[in-house]
Amino acid sequence: MKIRLFQSSDLPELRRITVEGFEGIAIDQNVENKLGVLGDHDWRWRKMRHVDEDCEMNPKGVFVAERDGVILGYISTRVDHESGKGRIPNLAVDVSARGCGLGRQLIEYALDYMQQEGMAFAMIETMENNPIGQHLYPSSGFVEVGRQIHYARKL
Ligand SMILES: CC(C)(COP(=O)(O)OP(=O)(O)OC[C@H]1O[C@@H](n2cnc3c(N)ncnc32)[C@H](O)[C@@H]1OP(=O)(O)O)[C@@H](O)C(=O)NCCC(=O)NCCS
Numbered sequence: 001m002k003i004r005l006f007q008s009s010d011l012p013e014l015r016r017i018t019v020e021g022f023e024g025i026a027i028d029q030n031v032e033n034k035l036g037v038l039g040d041h042d043w044r045w046r047k048m049r050h051v052d053e054d055c056e057m058n059p060k061g062v063f064v065a066e067r068d069g070v071i072l073g074y075i076s077t078r079v080d081h082e083s084g085k086g087r088i089p090n091l092a093v094d095v096s097a098r099g100c101g102l103g104r105q106l107i108e109y110a111l112d113y114m115q116q117e118g119m120a121f122a123m124i125e126t127m128e129n130n131p132i133g134q135h136l137y138p139s140s141g142f143v144e145v146g147r148q149i150h151y152a153r154k155l
Contacts, residue, residue, distance in 0.1 A: 001072065001102070003109050006055060006062035013071045014055070014064070014092075015048040021092035022047055025130045031152045038154070051076070054089055061117075063109050065093070065102050072097040075106040079117045086114030086122040103132075107140045 006014075023029070028043035054076035055062050061077035073093030079086050088110055093102045107124075114122050124142060126133025138144070 001065060001067045003063050003065050003106065006059055006064050006074065008055070008059075010064050010071060010074070011052070011055060014051050014062075014074050017071070017073060017092045017094050018047055018051050018090065019044045020095065025127045027127065027150060030127075030150070035152060035154050051090060054078075061110070061113060063106060063113070065097075065106060067097075073102050073106060075110045077110050077114055079114055079119055081118065084118070084120035086111075086117070086119035088122065088124040091124075103136055104140060107136070111140075 026043055026047050028046040032038065032043045058076070058078050061079060063075050064071055065073045071094070074091070075088060076090040077086060077088055088107070091103060091106060093106070111122055122142075124137055126137060
């Protein structure tokens with residue numbers, strides 16, 4: 001298994017892994033569960049769009065885990081050189097490859113990258129109904145700093 005820099009041909013597979021992985025834990029799915037399908041797109045389309053944005057905004061900070069040419073997962077990052085804040089907006093590992101330490105390795109890889117970019121600290125967030133995130137992030141050195149309540153309404 002190797003972790004390498006994202007390339008644009010990875011995008012369809014990153015989208016697939018994301019939509020499969022975030023079933024049940026995506027905020028846009030919560031919105032849809034409460035308010036119904038909104039506009040012309042469902043939560044899966046909106047979630048895929050997050051991945052596209054990550055790859056557009058900071059392609060040099062998206063890292064892909066691959067074995068024998070098969071993509072197993074990825075992590076995305078943002079770096080703000082003025083504030084010194086690094087962020088991990090998205091992380092997903094294919095269902096077939098979970099529980100082998102890949103998620104943790106991707107986090108460590110992203111943290112190294114953000115440190116090299118001169119970031120002073122890093123942030124990551126997880127949903128209340130995502131027990132894996134709530135285990136994995138504290139055990140990767142993150143401390144909880146706050147909880148947020150999300151509201152949505154139809155227009
Ligand atoms: C989160 C995710 C990337 C982790 O990938 P992974 O390769 O399985 O991660 P790892 O194997 O490195 O570590 C998983 C850890 O979670 C633990 N874990 C697994 N299921 C768990 C559960 N139901 N409750 C609590 N901890 C759990 C594992 O024991 C392991 O911890 P350990 O190393 O202390 O034993 C993967 O589960 C995923 O893609 N989930 C869907 C998308 C997602 O949640 N992304 C993050 C959004 S905040």
